[in-house]
Amino acid sequence: MKILLTAINAKYIHSSLSVRYLYKNCTDLDCDMKILEVSINNHLIDIANQIFDEQPDILAISCYIWNIELVKQLLPLVHRLLPQCKIICGGPEVSYETKEFMNDFPMVNYVVRGEGEEAFHSLIEALIVKEDDGQIDIKGVAKRNEDGSIDENIAVTVADLDNIAFPYDEADIENLKDRIIYYESSRGCPYSCKYCLSCATRGVRYRSLDKVFAELEFFIAHDVRQVKFVDRTFNADKAHYLPILKFIAKQNCRTNFHFEIVAHHIDEEIKEVLKTMPKGRIQFEIGIQSTNLKTLGQISRANPWQEMTDNIKSIMAYGNIHLHVDLIIGLPYEDLTSFAKSFNDVYLLQADMLQVGFLKLLKGAAMNNLTKEHDYVYMPQAPYQVISNKYMDYKTMRYLQIFVDIVEMYYNAGRFRHTITYLIDLYEQDAYTFFADFTAYWRREKLHLAPHAPKNLYKFLADFIQINDRFVNKDVIYEILKFDALMSDNGKFRPEFLPWQELSKQVIDDFYMGEQAQKYIKNYQFKSWRDLKKKFTLEIFNYDIEKALQNKIEKCKNVMLFVYEDGKVSYQQIEQGDIEL
Structure with missing residues (x-):
């Protein structure tokens, strides 16, 4: 008997704990059991094809809030491709309103309700010995009878977690x-x-x-x-x-x-x-x-x-x-x-x-x-x-959907943390009103109607800053925004409207080829100019950025060094005399 445990994850980077629990807790059974793991981003027919290629006798699918709508499309398709295959569903989305689900999807033979490790094991064990389906009565397993009626049975939990096998191996x-x-x-x-x-x-x-x-x-x-x-x-x-x-x-x-x-x-x-x-x-x-x-x-x-x-x-x-x-x-x-x-x-x-x-x-x-x-x-x-x-009302909810998207892009993504903090300080710590005003700008410009590349987000924020009368010292704000750009994405986004100031090639050569670089960069060794450009950036600022972040504005032309290593970025200010401006 061949059994295919199928997990449809929300993203490729996710993994399924549930199907691995089921698999590891059935290793004592005499059957050929395999895991198929895909994501909701896979096309429906591609998922069905992968199931068909395995030719399972039993298909078990875990059903969650993120995949249930896709599962509902998949079930009738799989049944047409593999009409003799028994189908078992389990998970939170089918553990409640189970009878309604089974009535809506008559190709589903069983539903495991609640925590499934022990109930699923008992069900597979009964099916392996080809016990008459009508005789199967297992706690935590709803079943479809020959006359079409459904026995829901109660949802169950596992009393002793130590009885559950560890779900991972090499x-x-x-x-x-x-x-x-x-x-x-x-x-x-x-x-x-x-x-x-x-x-x-x-x-x-x-x-x-x-x-x-x-x-x-x-x-x-x-x-x-x-x-x-x-x-x-x-x-x-x-x-x-x-x-x-x-x-x-x-x-x-x-x-x-x-x-x-x-x-x-x-x-x-x-x-x-x-x-x-x-x-x-x-x-x-x-x-x-x-x-x-x-x-x-x-x-x-x-x-x-x-x-x-x-x-x-x-x-x-x-x-x-x-x-x-x-x-x-x-x-x-x-x-x-x-x-x-x-x-x-x-x-x-x-x-x-x-x-x-x-x-x-x-x-x-x-x-x-x-x-x-x-x-x-x-x-x-x-x-x-x-x-x-x-x-x-829904008008308010719709507005808040855009509000939340902006919070995600401009606060949680981390690219604009210093700039956003500075701007909200100018709003006297009223973060809601800041994001509400930004949302109003976003809607007015219809920016919510399309996705945006990260580099474009700098321009949108700069435009909002430009039209907002609350923001004085806009040149300071753009310096902070430039600092954020260098602190994010390995400094690869350089919006042209920001006040970039390049050091001369001679000054850069003198810094990296002389003793100064070793003073600021731990274990520094010159390998190539390409490697150097990838790992380090020198940039001129017109203000003391660290003081500006504390709302202490001090005009002071200085150079800052940004170091990009192992996916992390660090910075430090170059002391006067160590580099020529």
């Missing part, structure tokens, strides 16, 4: 080179936020620390680029997560570990560990979602704001941990004025990324019980994004 790591690797050390969440699927299950289950350490050592030994923990709240239990952080801090590796945490579960002992963490070793994602107390109460979320902000500012001050903070648009009682306050509150934390998303009414989430009370209208297909509610 071949997996080789195949997933430089992709994101997903991992979990716990399941469940101690909180019951109504917009989240974790509210559907109670309690948290943990994998034993000895197993976790051994598995993390496997990733480190194989030089994995990033391990993204999918634990819903990684720092729910200090006895579990503190030893993991200590373990990671002691490693000598390039692997980055990503965690979703709550900010108020960080005490002084945890902070001492975080201070010792090698730079780039970990990154945190903290869901704030809103700072409106009435909103937070309605969605059953506790945000002790002072404690959270103190801890976030401490983490940012260490300078060694990349931090994301999240907001959600469309929550109950959050109108535009409330959102503006939430946005400004979170912006002031100065996290590395301020991620703003729109509320999605996920199947199985408790938010679905609030749709009438708050007049929710949402997309009928995945991702079920909110279109409007009692507090924001």
